[in-house]
Amino acid sequence: MEKQALSVSEAIRGRRTVRHYRPDPVPAQVLDELLDLTVQAPSAWNMQDRSIVVVTSESRRRELSAAAYGQPQPLEAPVTLVFVADSTAWEAPNTDIAEQARRNGAWNAEFTALFDSRAEFHDLRRRDLLRENAVKNAMIAATYTMLAATALGLASAPMNGWDPDLVKKAIGIDDQPALAIAVLVTVGYSDATPPYPGRRATERIVFHERFAA
Numbered sequence: 001m002e003k004q005a006l007s008v009s010e011a012i013r014g015r016r017t018v019r020h021y022r023p024d025p026v027p028a029q030v031l032d033e034l035l036d037l038t039v040q041a042p043s044a045w046n047m048q049d050r051s052i053v054v055v056t057s058e059s060r061r062r063e064l065s066a067a068a069y070g071q072p073q074p075l076e077a078p079v080t081l082v083f084v085a086d087s088t089a090w091e092a093p094n095t096d097i098a099e100q101a102r103r104n105g106a107w108n109a110e111f112t113a114l115f116d117s118r119a120e121f122h123d124l125r126r127r128d129l130l131r132e133n134a135v136k137n138a139m140i141a142a143t144y145t146m147l148a149a150t151a152l153g154l155a156s157a158p159m160n161g162w163d164p165d166l167v168k169k170a171i172g173i174d175d176q177p178a179l180a181i182a183v184l185v186t187v188g189y190s191d192a193t194p195p196y197p198g199r200r201a202t203e204r205i206v207f208h209e210r211f212a213a
Helices: 008-014 028-038 058-067 095-103 109-117 119-126 130-151 164-170
Strands: 050-055 079-086 155-159 179-188
Touching: 008 130, 028 050, 028 130, 050 058, 050 130, 058 079, 058 164, 079 130, 095 109, 119 130, 130 155, 130 179, 164 179
Parallel strands: none
Antiparallel strands: 050 079, 079 179, 155 179
């Protein structure tokens, strides 16, 4: 597969949020590569408590556009990725995660025991933060998607304005309250390169040791 020769820093600086797309489909091989890169994203305790629903049919993209208050991105982009966060993923044994990590030499017995104890997740449950934790992990994966898309010559847009109940209904999980919609990301080929809107100066955003207003 031919790819753009982009470094990570070039992909970060070159990424743009695109609202309008050409109708060209994303080749299956390119989409597969994008998804393979997306699932490499880290998550707390490698719990991988996020899933991606790939929506390509026009009828379902129309539903997503309606759920997003009529925004055009899902209608125009040939692919919309719905990132689903699972606040109950930690409750399953997830033995495959631990076994794979041990085989790869990434986890020792002590770390595996900590994983099996689920101590951090029990604490998150006590503080009612399980959903927030899963959404954070899904958002990390969505960020990987957007940077990988740029490197593959694709355009993308994160979408955070939608009715979660309608999005869940569109992808068939409206009867699963433990699942939350983290974000939608549209993917395709831009009809034009949007100008860079700019960012505030680093010194207004980055602080050292302590936050300063």
